[in-house]
Amino acid sequence: MRAARPRPARLSAADVLRTGAAGLRTRPARVVLSALGIAIGIATMISVVGISASGKADVQRRLDRLGTDLLVASPGVSLLTGEKAAFTPGAEKTARRIEGVEHSAATGTLTGTVRRSDKIPEEDTGGITAQAATETLLATLRGELRRGTWLNAGNGRFPSVVLGSVAARRLGVDEIGRQVFIADRYFTVIGILAPLPLAPEIERSALTGWDAAREYLRFDGRPTSVYARSADGAVSRVRGLLPRTIDPRNPQDVKVTDPSAALQAKAAATGAFTDLLLGLGAVALLVGGVGVANTMVVSVLERRHEIGLRRSLGATRGHVRLQFVTESLLLSVLGGAAGMVLGSLATAAYAASAGLPPVVPVWSISAGFAATLAIGTLAGLYPAVRAARLSPTTALQTP
Amino acid sequence: MSPATSPSGEPVVELTAVRKEYPGGVAALAGVDLTVRRGEMTAIVGPSGSGKSTLLHIVGTLDRPSSGSVRIAGHEVADLRDRELSALRAQSLGFVFQSFHLAPGVSALDNVADGLLYSGRPLRTRRREAAEVLERVGLADRMAHRPHELSGGQKQRAAIARAIAGDPVLLLADEPTGALDTASGDAVMALLHDLNAGGTTIAVITHDHEIAATLPRRVRLRDGLIVSDTARAAA
Numbered sequence: 001m002r003a004a005r006p007r008p009a010r011l012s013a014a015d016v017l018r019t020g021a022a023g024l025r026t027r028p029a030r031v032v033l034s035a036l037g038i039a040i041g042i043a044t045m046i047s048v049v050g051i052s053a054s055g056k057a058d059v060q061r062r063l064d065r066l067g068t069d070l071l072v073a074s075p076g077v078s079l080l081t082g083e084k085a086a087f088t089p090g091a092e093k094t095a096r097r098i099e100g101v102e103h104s105a106a107t108g109t110l111t112g113t114v115r116r117s118d119k120i121p122e123e124d125t126g127g128i129t130a131q132a133a134t135e136t137l138l139a140t141l142r143g144e145l146r147r148g149t150w151l152n153a154g155n156g157r158f159p160s161v162v163l164g165s166v167a168a169r170r171l172g173v174d175e176i177g178r179q180v181f182i183a184d185r186y187f188t189v190i191g192i193l194a195p196l197p198l199a200p201e202i203e204r205s206a207l208t209g210w211d212a213a214r215e216y217l218r219f220d221g222r223p224t225s226v227y228a229r230s231a232d233g234a235v236s237r238v239r240g241l242l243p244r245t246i247d248p249r250n251p252q253d254v255k256v257t258d259p260s261a262a263l264q265a266k267a268a269a270t271g272a273f274t275d276l277l278l279g280l281g282a283v284a285l286l287v288g289g290v291g292v293a294n295t296m297v298v299s300v301l302e303r304r305h306e307i308g309l310r311r312s313l314g315a316t317r318g319h320v321r322l323q324f325v326t327e328s329l330l331l332s333v334l335g336g337a338a339g340m341v342l343g344s345l346a347t348a349a350y351a352a353s354a355g356l357p358p359v360v361p362v363w364s365i366s367a368g369f370a371a372t373l374a375i376g377t378l379a380g381l382y383p384a385v386r387a388a389r390l391s392p393t394t395a396l397q398t399p
Numbered sequence: 400m401s402p403a404t405s406p407s408g409e410p411v412v413e414l415t416a417v418r419k420e421y422p423g424g425v426a427a428l429a430g431v432d433l434t435v436r437r438g439e440m441t442a443i444v445g446p447s448g449s450g451k452s453t454l455l456h457i458v459g460t461l462d463r464p465s466s467g468s469v470r471i472a473g474h475e476v477a478d479l480r481d482r483e484l485s486a487l488r489a490q491s492l493g494f495v496f497q498s499f500h501l502a503p504g505v506s507a508l509d510n511v512a513d514g515l516l517y518s519g520r521p522l523r524t525r526r527r528e529a530a531e532v533l534e535r536v537g538l539a540d541r542m543a544h545r546p547h548e549l550s551g552g553q554k555q556r557a558a559i560a561r562a563i564a565g566d567p568v569l570l571l572a573d574e575p576t577g578a579l580d581t582a583s584g585d586a587v588m589a590l591l592h593d594l595n596a597g598g599t600t601i602a603v604i605t606h607d608h609e610i611a612a613t614l615p616r617r618v619r620l621r622d623g624l625i626v627s628d629t630a631r632a633a634a
Contacts, residue, residue: 006479006484006487006489006490007486008485008489009486011516011517011519012521014522015522025504026502312494313494313513313514313561314487314488314489314518316485316517317481317485391462393461393462
């Protein structure tokens with residue numbers, strides 16, 4: 001009888017969960033409403049991160065396809081004549097000799113206009129440029145033909161032309177074999193290019209073979225643009241060497257651009273946009289947490305009898321505290337889980353409608369879960385402490 | 400009266416000079432000496448304001464006295480910390496309330512099983528023992544019913560089942576028939592008598608003299624003092 005001091009029992013994890021869930025089971029409407037706040041917050045954050053990640057993945061996918069390893073060199077404006085200069089003939093072959101350059105090509109701008117026929121007035125160029133292109137251009141740009149064939153050693157000597165995608169549309173040419181009027185004679189369309197996102201100037205060009213341009217269009221054979229495709233990781237080195245290699249006398253005038261830079265800037269911009277919306281999601285989550293805390297405070301007030309009963313059944317203050325923190329955590333996790341599902345669905349729906357690859361980063365799910373746990377604990381702590389402090393005799397009093 | 404009432408049993412409750420004062424100088428208990436022995440069935444009677452609820456709280460270790468000594472099941476309450484008192488309640492005391500305090504929306508079986516939650520028994524054991532006591536109180540066919548599907552008398556029998564599950568040293572019943580009609584009240588009292596005959600020590604707090612009259616021992620309380628005790632009178 002006069003045995004050791006009584007020691008309170010430790011509840012098993014399953015019992016802690018059961019007890020925490022018991023308070024929720026009997027009040028489903030309140031559970032749904034207060035979990036909704038957390039759900040909206042988490043869903044906002046997940047979908048913001050997900051949509052932006054999907055957008056980035058899309059830009060990245062395009063970048064991967066197009067490559068970030070293309071450089072375009074163009075001659076500067078001559079200080080003496082004020083005219084746009086040109087490289088020496090064969091500059092693209094010199095560029096090819098730089099270590100790391102895998103493909104190189106050149107284009108040379110021609111003076112003549114490109115028209116549908118000789119009936120069209122000469123001023124009506126439609127913004128289309130006639131250019132001479134080396135045979136290596138298509139491979140260097142990783143371009144594809146929508147129709148017909150590319151320029152080669154054979155057809156490149158004859159008055160034949162390959163149209164860029166925009167040029168073909170503006171000229172109203174949709175099939176090969178048609179004739180277009182360049183400068184003062186007709187050229188036969190032998191191919192139409194697919195869009196080239198990295199080289200919009202080529203999309204707007206009518207391309208003739210190098211030799212044909214010299215023979216029929218009084219081309220001097222001096223390239224006005226040199227395209228260089230380099231091996232992975234060699235881009236920055238190639239960029240440094242390119243001006244000196246192709247124009248050793250005036251390297252300072254050579255302008256080297258990286259067409260993929262614009263796309264990369266776009267990827268970065270997608271990220272900047274995210275931070276603001278993420279902040280908005282965090283505010284929603286905070287409001288959700290306040291909602292849970294409020295629900296818990298009300299719940300403690302309402303359940304004084306239950307608390308008193310549990311104390312009379314032998315619950316320690318710790319048991320009561322644990323019960324209410326668990327309840328708040330469950331409420332929060334319930335909302336968080338719903339929010340994650342909603343956010344992922346929203347991301348998938350947006351990605352499907354915008355043609356993006358749907359991406360929900362794992363870190364956003366784990367961060368959302370961590371935020372949910374933190375909010376649940378914080379929101380439950382104060383009400384739980386209040387519940388535990390309640391004197392059992394007051395709690396049992398019938399009002 | 401009852402064969403189980405053996406005044407020679409070991410003491411379950413020993414109060415010595417217990418006072419309880421509330422802020423403002425009101426003395427709810429003004430020096431109470433009371434011993435309840437194992438196997439006894441005692442009525443604690445008194446009008447409202449006599450201090451019988453305070454006495455229940457102190458005997459039930461839900462509250463501590465302002466002065467005096469309280470020993471419950473051999474433990475000096477003043478020596479125990481709050482969590483140890485909780486454990487003492489879990490292991491040695493059972494409570495029955497006037498308003499039942501059953502959890503709404505939870506079956507009778509689980510209401511009774513939850514009474515054993517803080518004793519540290521696993522769920523399976525709690526449910527098995529709950530089923531056994533529900534059978535003992537005559538609710539074998541009502542185990543799956545939720546409180547709103549039970550009559551008042553059945554609710555109180557479920558609450559008694561919850562209190563005696565785990566075999567407490569002392570069962571404290573606070574106006575157990577207060578919310579019941581006469582027939583249900585009589586049935587509940589008959590059940591308490593049966594339990595006492597089976598060996599359970601019971602203290603019933605009531606203001607109802609008729610109910611008190613049916614119990615073997617009656618302690619009468621007025622203004623925080625014991626004015627009569629049938630056990631003491633017999634001694």
